[in-house]
Amino acid sequence: MDVKQLRALLAIAETGSVTRAAELLHIVQPAVSRQLRLLEEDVGTPLFERGRRGMDLTEAGRILANHARRALHELDQAKAEIAPSPDVVSGSVTIGLLPSTSDLLAASLVIHLRELYPRLTVNISVGFGGYLQQWLEDGEVDLALMYEPKPSALLETAPLVDETLYVLGLPDKDLSLQGELALSAVAELPLVLPALPHGVRSLLDRACSLADLHLNVIAETNAMNVQKSLVQSGIGYTILPGVAVFDDVAAGRFAAAPISKQAVHRKIVLAQALTRRSSIAVRCAATELRALIKRKLEQGAWPGATWLDD
Known part of the structure; x- marks a missing residue:
C-alpha cells in the first residue's frame, strides 16, 4: 500500500469512475486500474462495486477511504513542519484568493514569500468559492482560501477564519x-x-x-x-x-x-487537493498564508473575523 494507491482510491470514490479519476490525477487509465487492483490485493477484499451512478465504495472501501484521508493529511502535516532551507524552495505556486480577501492579503503574501524564498514564483488567482474549488480540483491552483466547500473526497480543508x-x-x-x-x-x-x-x-x-x-x-x-x-x-x-x-x-x-x-456567518478554510502530491513550494506557501492571516487578525486588520486554527 502506497500514497499513489490511496490517492487513486479517493479519486475513484469522488468521481465514481476510473476514467474520470485518471483525468483528475493526470495519469493514464491503466495506471489507475493497476493501483486499485494492487490495493485490493493488499487488503484482500473488493473496495468498489458497480452501482447505477458508477463505482460505489463497499463497506471496506469506505473504511479505507476514511483512513486514507487522515493518513494523507498527517503526511502533509509532517512535511509542512519540516522547514526547508530557502535555497531549495523554487519553482512556482498558484494561490487562489476570494475577492473579499485579495486586497488585504495578496500584496503582503507575495512580498513575504519573495523575501523568504527568492527562487519561488508566486501566482495569485482571484475567484468566488465555487470557481476556486473547481480550479483546485482541476489543478489550476495549488491551494486556495474558500468558504466551507461542498464535501469532497478530493479536498483537504483546514478552517482558519469565522466571519461576521x-x-x-x-x-x-x-x-x-x-x-x-x-x-x-x-x-x-x-x-x-x-x-x-x-x-x-x-x-x-x-x-x-x-x-x-x-x-x-x-x-x-x-x-x-x-x-x-x-x-x-x-x-x-x-x-x-x-x-x-x-x-x-x-x-x-x-x-x-x-x-x-x-x-x-461564514467560515473560510484553506484547501488543498488530496489527489496531488504537495510540493515543498506549496507547503511553504500554505504555512506563510496561514501565518499572514493570523497576523492580520491580531493587528485588527480583518474586522468582524475570529481565528479558528488553534
Missing part, C-alpha cells in the same frame, strides 16, 4: 455597527446580492430556508464593486463581510450593521 456578515446601506439608513440585525429583519430589506452558487448567497439562502424566510432580492451581481455601486445609487442594501465594508464605513460612504451570528 454585515448589511451595507447608505449613511442615512438606520444601521449601526453596534446594532445586530435578526435574519427576519434582513429578509425584509430590498437586497442586491450575488447569484448562486456564490458562497455568501448560498449561506443566506440556506439560513432563510431553515427559518422559513424569503429574501427580497431586487438585483443580482457577482461583482463586489457593482454591489456597492448599486447600494450607493439608493436602490437597496447588500451583504458583505467586514473586511469588505469597514473602510467604506469609516470614510462615511456607507453605514453597516452585523447580522446575528446565530443566524448566519
Whole structure:
C-alpha cells in the first residue's frame, strides 16, 4: 500500500469512475486500474462495486477511504513542519484568493514569500468559492482560501477564519455597527446580492430556508464593486463581510450593521487537493498564508473575523 494507491482510491470514490479519476490525477487509465487492483490485493477484499451512478465504495472501501484521508493529511502535516532551507524552495505556486480577501492579503503574501524564498514564483488567482474549488480540483491552483466547500473526497480543508456578515446601506439608513440585525429583519430589506452558487448567497439562502424566510432580492451581481455601486445609487442594501465594508464605513460612504451570528456567518478554510502530491513550494506557501492571516487578525486588520486554527 502506497500514497499513489490511496490517492487513486479517493479519486475513484469522488468521481465514481476510473476514467474520470485518471483525468483528475493526470495519469493514464491503466495506471489507475493497476493501483486499485494492487490495493485490493493488499487488503484482500473488493473496495468498489458497480452501482447505477458508477463505482460505489463497499463497506471496506469506505473504511479505507476514511483512513486514507487522515493518513494523507498527517503526511502533509509532517512535511509542512519540516522547514526547508530557502535555497531549495523554487519553482512556482498558484494561490487562489476570494475577492473579499485579495486586497488585504495578496500584496503582503507575495512580498513575504519573495523575501523568504527568492527562487519561488508566486501566482495569485482571484475567484468566488465555487470557481476556486473547481480550479483546485482541476489543478489550476495549488491551494486556495474558500468558504466551507461542498464535501469532497478530493479536498483537504483546514478552517482558519469565522466571519461576521454585515448589511451595507447608505449613511442615512438606520444601521449601526453596534446594532445586530435578526435574519427576519434582513429578509425584509430590498437586497442586491450575488447569484448562486456564490458562497455568501448560498449561506443566506440556506439560513432563510431553515427559518422559513424569503429574501427580497431586487438585483443580482457577482461583482463586489457593482454591489456597492448599486447600494450607493439608493436602490437597496447588500451583504458583505467586514473586511469588505469597514473602510467604506469609516470614510462615511456607507453605514453597516452585523447580522446575528446565530443566524448566519461564514467560515473560510484553506484547501488543498488530496489527489496531488504537495510540493515543498506549496507547503511553504500554505504555512506563510496561514501565518499572514493570523497576523492580520491580531493587528485588527480583518474586522468582524475570529481565528479558528488553534
